[in-house]
Amino acid sequence: MKTLYAAALIGSMGLFALNATAQQAAPKQDDPAMKIYRETPTKYNDLVHTKLDVRFDYKKRYLYGKEWVTIKPHFYPTDSLSLDAKGMDLKTIAIVKNGKNTPLKFTYDGMVVKIKLDRTYRNNENYTVYVDYTAKPNEYKAQGSLAITDAKGLYFINPDGTEKDKPTQIWTQGETEGSSVWFPTIDKPNQKTTDEISMTVPAKYVTLSNGRLASQKVNGDGTRTDTWKMELPHSPYLFMMAVGDFKITKDTWKGKEVSYYLEPKYAPYAKDIFGFTPEVIDFYSKTLGIDYPWNKYSQIVVRDYVSGAMENTSATLHGEYVQATKRELLDDYYGQGRSTIVHELFHQWFGDYVTCESWSNLTVNESFADFSETLWAEHKYGQEAGDAHINGDRQAYLSQPDLRTKDLVRFHYHDKEDMFDAVTYQKGGSILYMLRNYLGREAFYKGLNIYLKTNALKNGEAQQLRLALEEASGRDLNWFFNQWYYGAGNPILNINYKWDDATKTETVILNQTQDGNAFILPMAIDVYAGGKKERKTFWMRNKVDSLVFKSAVKPSLVNVDGDKMLLAKKTDNKTLDEFAFQYFNAPLYLDRFEAITAAAKSQNSNAAARKVIIAALNDKYWELQVKAIKAADLTNDDVRNAAQPILSKLAQTDPNNLVKAAAITALGKLKASGNTNLFKQGLNSQSYAVQGASLTALSLIDAPNALAMAKTYEKDSDGALKDAVLKTYANSGSDEQWPFVYDAFKNGQPQEQFNIIRSYADMIGRLKNQSSVEQGISSIVDFGNKYKKYGVGPQIAMVLNGIKDARNKAGDTASNAMIDKAVAEMNAPAN
Numbered sequence: 001m002k003t004l005y006a007a008a009l010i011g012s013m014g015l016f017a018l019n020a021t022a023q024q025a026a027p028k029q030d031d032p033a034m035k036i037y038r039e040t041p042t043k044y045n046d047l048v049h050t051k052l053d054v055r056f057d058y059k060k061r062y063l064y065g066k067e068w069v070t071i072k073p074h075f076y077p078t079d080s081l082s083l084d085a086k087g088m089d090l091k092t093i094a095i096v097k098n099g100k101n102t103p104l105k106f107t108y109d110g111m112v113v114k115i116k117l118d119r120t121y122r123n124n125e126n127y128t129v130y131v132d133y134t135a136k137p138n139e140y141k142a143q144g145s146l147a148i149t150d151a152k153g154l155y156f157i158n159p160d161g162t163e164k165d166k167p168t169q170i171w172t173q174g175e176t177e178g179s180s181v182w183f184p185t186i187d188k189p190n191q192k193t194t195d196e197i198s199m200t201v202p203a204k205y206v207t208l209s210n211g212r213l214a215s216q217k218v219n220g221d222g223t224r225t226d227t228w229k230m231e232l233p234h235s236p237y238l239f240m241m242a243v244g245d246f247k248i249t250k251d252t253w254k255g256k257e258v259s260y261y262l263e264p265k266y267a268p269y270a271k272d273i274f275g276f277t278p279e280v281i282d283f284y285s286k287t288l289g290i291d292y293p294w295n296k297y298s299q300i301v302v303r304d305y306v307s308g309a310m311e312n313t314s315a316t317l318h319g320e321y322v323q324a325t326k327r328e329l330l331d332d333y334y335g336q337g338r339s340t341i342v343h344e345l346f347h348q349w350f351g352d353y354v355t356c357e358s359w360s361n362l363t364v365n366e367s368f369a370d371f372s373e374t375l376w377a378e379h380k381y382g383q384e385a386g387d388a389h390i391n392g393d394r395q396a397y398l399s400q401p402d403l404r405t406k407d408l409v410r411f412h413y414h415d416k417e418d419m420f421d422a423v424t425y426q427k428g429g430s431i432l433y434m435l436r437n438y439l440g441r442e443a444f445y446k447g448l449n450i451y452l453k454t455n456a457l458k459n460g461e462a463q464q465l466r467l468a469l470e471e472a473s474g475r476d477l478n479w480f481f482n483q484w485y486y487g488a489g490n491p492i493l494n495i496n497y498k499w500d501d502a503t504k505t506e507t508v509i510l511n512q513t514q515d516g517n518a519f520i521l522p523m524a525i526d527v528y529a530g531g532k533k534e535r536k537t538f539w540m541r542n543k544v545d546s547l548v549f550k551s552a553v554k555p556s557l558v559n560v561d562g563d564k565m566l567l568a569k570k571t572d573n574k575t576l577d578e579f580a581f582q583y584f585n586a587p588l589y590l591d592r593f594e595a596i597t598a599a600a601k602s603q604n605s606n607a608a609a610r611k612v613i614i615a616a617l618n619d620k621y622w623e624l625q626v627k628a629i630k631a632a633d634l635t636n637d638d639v640r641n642a643a644q645p646i647l648s649k650l651a652q653t654d655p656n657n658l659v660k661a662a663a664i665t666a667l668g669k670l671k672a673s674g675n676t677n678l679f680k681q682g683l684n685s686q687s688y689a690v691q692g693a694s695l696t697a698l699s700l701i702d703a704p705n706a707l708a709m710a711k712t713y714e715k716d717s718d719g720a721l722k723d724a725v726l727k728t729y730a731n732s733g734s735d736e737q738w739p740f741v742y743d744a745f746k747n748g749q750p751q752e753q754f755n756i757i758r759s760y761a762d763m764i765g766r767l768k769n770q771s772s773v774e775q776g777i778s779s780i781v782d783f784g785n786k787y788k789k790y791g792v793g794p795q796i797a798m799v800l801n802g803i804k805d806a807r808n809k810a811g812d813t814a815s816n817a818m819i820d821k822a823v824a825e826m827n828a829p830a831n
């Protein structure tokens with residue numbers, strides 16, 4: 001699964017995200033839940049086959065189900081069976097013998113049904129239990145989480161058709177243990193079952209589920225029954241159903257169906273959004289040495305999804321953010337949408353084919369899916385794109401120091417949903433990246449192949465992974481796994497250099513300053529001296545280690561961690577001349593990234609730093625160009641004089657839209673009327689990013705004119721242009737623009753809302769019409785109430801107090817009472 005928490009929101013929520021993470025990351029000191037050892041669930045019985053026959057009551061939001069579940073005792077003989085069945089009405093439970101149902105006695109507490117079987121069964125005997133039930137997801141009080149904001153398993157979207165512009169849909173979300181809200185099962189990841197699901201739905205809708213569509217039967221009453229069969233076993237949390245008005249676009253890989261289910265509006269862009277899927281299936285199949293294991297691969301996009309995306313076996317379900325038009329995709333080089341698509345696809349092996357045996361071992365699902373995003377980046381967009389992606393992962397983890405106490409394999413947690421954090425995802429992905437470097441690619445992939453083959457259609461944990469990698473490479477990996485999988489934290493590494501000219505000796509002093517033991521860190525150290533580069537390999541084993549070596553001349557650069565592999569918070573005390581040398585001579589993306597970071601801080605005082613920044617405006621990799629453009633301090637005369645002509649050229653001719661847009665944004669901040677034509681020209685671009693940057697730049701020079709221009713983009717704008725229109729309005733518009741801004745905020749995706757909330761609040765501060773002010777305040781309160789449980793309350797209160805100050809300054813005290821009440825509400829603890 002790709003969570004919004006780990007993925008989309010964290011990057012750009014800024015202030016809000018930090019607070020939300022802190023809130024989640026710090027369990028209460030004596031939280032009793034933290035004392036529970038989260039063992040792998042005991043298997044008394046094993047699921048064998050699950051047959052379901054379901055109908056939906058849209059009015060009541062019910063599912064009427066009949067289930068025939070075939071089971072066998074795992075090892076010890078048993079005369080009882082427990083099934084997870086959350087919030088259901090259970091009408092009949094019976095044992096099926098020779099086609100006849102004999103009722104069984106059971107007790108039910110609303111969560112688990114305990115069934116007394118008709119006799120004791122041994123583990124060489126299958127038995128089938130029939131259950132007639134009603135699932136009532138909307139009446140079941142499910143506890144959601146930051147990662148997965150709800151847990152009711154089955155979702156009715158606009159079931160009465162009363163919401164304008166929203167289709168009627170049904171879809172499911174199983175992970176972590178939500179499937180047992182819609183069918184009784186043993187809802188644990190270490191169970192696997194084949195299945196057959198018959199769905200009776202209004203004939204106008206299409207359906208999707210796991211496996212193949214075995215039959216379709218038109219009924220007399222305006223309904224149709226679709227039967228889907230999943231002939232290989234998978235875990236209950238990977239079951240899925242979706243029903244609605246979707247248009248199916250078909251593709252193929254090695255004769256297997258690859259299909260994309262989209263709302264009719266987005267169907268014309270199906271190939272633009274998902275068309276690279278067969279290429280990814282092919283790449284992952286070859287890399288892992290195991291062909292895509294399921295009989296088809298479908299992807300569907302649904303409304304109001306509760307997380308990012310979910311890797312249901314052979315039928316991935318995406319949230320709306322993966323949708324985009326051809327024009328929006330012009331600005332998407334390897335964005336959230338595409339990385340989610342490959343992430344979910346890799347889960348079809350790591351997660352679905354071999355499944356984590358418990359949530360404690362979620363790493364064998366999610367760290368791999370996270371890592372796969374980098375794999376695809378490297379393969380499709382080149383090494384630099386891969387390095388950029390993994391660097392983003394490392395930073396996402398390192399920027400949350402609260403996570404340093406959490407093991408990757410974690411037997412103590414407050415709630416299973418807490419496992420879906422940046423330790424399991426981004427830290428885990430970075431660890432796999434290090435491991436691949438340590439073992440070498442061939443041995444690493446061979447190890448993954450052994451892991452998948454050995455545990456195919458079963459479960460795995462980190463120990464099986466270790467054994468497989470040891471088998472492939474012949475190397476012991478206990479030290480690595482103990483340190484990175486069963487231990488917490490990361491090295492905090494200080495690096496210092498000393499050159500002794502008298503003895504021609506260089507000393508590199510490495511110092512790990514984190515609490516606790518030293519991390520064992522194998523690394524490469526590249527020495528650049530006298531025009532030559534020499535590699536030394538070095539194992540850091542102690543908290544303080546030094547490397548001493550002779551050199552005929554003082555090295556121009558000693559590049560510690562020459563492969564840029566370490567997951568460490570690093571302070572590298574190089575001179576700016578050394579960083580500049582690194583920028584121009586060391587081979588990797590991260591070499592240049594580090595140099596630009598160092599140079600950005602010293603461009604006012606140091607000529608070498610300015611040289612790096614100016615050169616990096618034309619870096620060969622676009623993300624570093626953008627980094628340099630954003631870093632360039634144009635208030636410095638030397639920087640501005642050198643940068644301006646380069647930025648003008650980039651703004652007009654760079655092939656990458658995001659570089660163009662960044663250059664326009666930088667030039668815009670100069671507020672120079674000489675650039676007006678350049679910005680006007682940018683407004684004609686096909687790229688929303690370029691248009692948006694141009695509009696914002698114009699608004700800084702000529703606000704009234706930009707306001708008028710924004711109006712012409714109201715209807716036909718998306719992506720960055722929509723943000724720019726909104727920001728132009730919010731920054732300099734007034735009551736006239738309010739309805740558009742209000743509408744956009746109210747109906748925006750959470751990400752868009754977070755993006756514009758500050759400008760939105762500023763605008764409310766300026767409005768004349770009192771009822772619009774109240775409208776605006778209540779929309780912010782609604783937003784706050786929705787996300788308050790993630791700790792954003794105090795920030796929303798600040799935003800509201802800002803509105804109050806602005807209103808009061810403008811002489812309006814009429815909304816004070818309303819704001820004070822809202823602030824108190826936001827500051828109150830979430831329930």
Ligand SMILES: [Zn+2]
Nearest residue numbers: 001002366369
């Ligand atoms: Zn995932």
